Amino acid sequence: MNILNASQIRNLDAHTIQNEPISSLDLMERASRAFVRWLCARFDNRRPLVFFCGKGNNGGDGLAIARILSAKGYGVTVYVVDYTEKSSDDFSKNLQRLQEHLTVHYIKEEKDLPKLTGEEILIDALLGSGLTRPAEGLLAATIETMNESPARVISVDIASGLYMDKVNGDDDAIVRPDYTVSFQLPKLAFMIPQNGPFAGDWLVVDIGLNETYIEKTKTPYFFTDKRSARKLIRDREKFSHKGTFGHALLLAGSFGKMGAAQLCGGACLRSGVGLLTLHVAGCGYEIIQIALPEAMCSVDIHEKMLTTLPDLNAYSAIGVGPGLGKEPQTLQMLENLIGEAKVPMVWDADALNLLSENPDLLKKLPEHTIITPHPKEFERLAGKSKDDYARLELARSFAGEHKLIVVLKGAHTSVIFPDGTVHFNATGNAGMATGGAGDVLTGILTSLLAQKYSPQDAARLGVYQHGIAGDRAAKARTKTAMIASDIVENMGW
Ligand SMILES: NC(=O)C1=CN([C@@H]2O[C@H](COP(=O)(O)OP(=O)(O)OC[C@H]3O[C@@H](n4cnc5c(N)ncnc54)[C@H](O)[C@@H]3O)[C@@H](O)[C@H]2O)[C@@H](O)CC1
Numbered sequence: 001m002n003i004l005n006a007s008q009i010r011n012l013d014a015h016t017i018q019n020e021p022i023s024s025l026d027l028m029e030r031a032s033r034a035f036v037r038w039l040c041a042r043f044d045n046r047r048p049l050v051f052f053c054g055k056g057n058n059g060g061d062g063l064a065i066a067r068i069l070s071a072k073g074y075g076v077t078v079y080v081v082d083y084t085e086k087s088s089d090d091f092s093k094n095l096q097r098l099q100e101h102l103t104v105h106y107i108k109e110e111k112d113l114p115k116l117t118g119e120e121i122l123i124d125a126l127l128g129s130g131l132t133r134p135a136e137g138l139l140a141a142t143i144e145t146m147n148e149s150p151a152r153v154i155s156v157d158i159a160s161g162l163y164m165d166k167v168n169g170d171d172d173a174i175v176r177p178d179y180t181v182s183f184q185l186p187k188l189a190f191m192i193p194q195n196g197p198f199a200g201d202w203l204v205v206d207i208g209l210n211e212t213y214i215e216k217t218k219t220p221y222f223f224t225d226k227r228s229a230r231k232l233i234r235d236r237e238k239f240s241h242k243g244t245f246g247h248a249l250l251l252a253g254s255f256g257k258m259g260a261a262q263l264c265g266g267a268c269l270r271s272g273v274g275l276l277t278l279h280v281a282g283c284g285y286e287i288i289q290i291a292l293p294e295a296m297c298s299v300d301i302h303e304k305m306l307t308t309l310p311d312l313n314a315y316s317a318i319g320v321g322p323g324l325g326k327e328p329q330t331l332q333m334l335e336n337l338i339g340e341a342k343v344p345m346v347w348d349a350d351a352l353n354l355l356s357e358n359p360d361l362l363k364k365l366p367e368h369t370i371i372t373p374h375p376k377e378f379e380r381l382a383g384k385s386k387d388d389y390a391r392l393e394l395a396r397s398f399a400g401e402h403k404l405i406v407v408l409k410g411a412h413t414s415v416i417f418p419d420g421t422v423h424f425n426a427t428g429n430a431g432m433a434t435g436g437a438g439d440v441l442t443g444i445l446t447s448l449l450a451q452k453y454s455p456q457d458a459a460r461l462g463v464y465q466h467g468i469a470g471d472r473a474a475k476a477r478t479k480t481a482m483i484a485s486d487i488v489e490n491m492g493w
């Protein structure tokens, strides 16, 4: 799914209005009805709804939503923040329609702000995608009132005060919603870690904007949702055999960290690979043979760490890094790996830390290798960034400069291609912020590479599948109690 910027969304609205054709007022009505469908499915009419509306089209949505919900028997109170003389046409038309049924209250100065009990549900329709500058004065005071109330807050389209596609100032007044019900497309702002409090639990409702136009609009940003992930999956042919699905090699684990090898191996096996060999330190031999009977084991000459490579000819993909440690002999093995590997690879964890300490090695990493840093590992590799938008830009240029597939891990993990394309992931949850979850991802990605998925498809699909398994694990065990092996246990699509 494409993620468009604010001006592209404006053009998309205009295109839909002109070509469907539909009047802008009817489009607003359609958007409002989509919002209402979501709200009614979630909340019954026992709690009072308090609307805070601006005077643009976001406010117009708020007024239309209030009218529709009031007709459905919800208790509705509407405040219009009278911060400007100007208002949009569709706002004015909806104001007129609403006033036929309901008294609208105006907030002309701060003392007009209502006292909230906390029992209400607050609807934030002050500012939407039309935001051009930080919210100030009466708007900022209204935002503060919403944020200070313990009441639930639902933002229409996007939290008021949050830019859709660029960084906000540290002191900007921005609504902190519990939910954002956004129209048609996810917004770039929702993908950015520092915006977490300003997106809440966000979701997208379909308002029938022109699909062809969306597909045609050029953007570097995409969202891997269920539909786009499904398109990447290849069926297992009836006449296939284990050779069809490749032979993966994992270089993982060291003394005290054999669990990393086990998690990564388990995940690799459960993502469809034909054969798996784990190359492990001597101390890992029995552990792996017992823990993963389906895997083969190649044993290093060193008892505690990996120092040498097995013959690489047999393998169709290689994953390296989980639990490796950073000993000089292991670094030597990585240097040899770069020289000898002729198949696609995934580099993770300590393999990345060793890379960041040896920038010359980084330059030699084969093109289209997948690297899977978490933010700290990425910082060690590429340097610090002043904010999360800047980090995303740095990751795009890093991927381009080194011709790597960068999987920047976190909520909405971003998969970044050398051409600067970014695919944000839809699945996963905070329960996955637990030791070993990254090792699981490395196993999945190596398995998909071994099955001859392109590095781009493997990265997008693997990250999606990892998140789905994490979501199932959280459902089964809760986000708090789930551990990385629960992710492996819940794999499969
Ligand atoms: N255009 C369309 O066809 C549709 C628009 N929709 C709604 O329209 C919204 C966008 O509406 P608008 O473009 O009217 O913009 P907004 O309603 O977001 O903002 C209204 C106006 O306020 C001004 N403004 C910007 N930042 C401000 C600030 N910090 N303080 C004070 N004033 C500020 C701008 O002139 C802006 O146009 C979307 O978020 C969505 O909710 C939906 O109804 C769906 C259809």
Ligand SMILES: [K+]
Pocket (backbone or CB within 6 Å): 058, 124, 125, 126, 127, 128, 155, 156, 157, 158, 159, 160
């Ligand atoms: K809003």
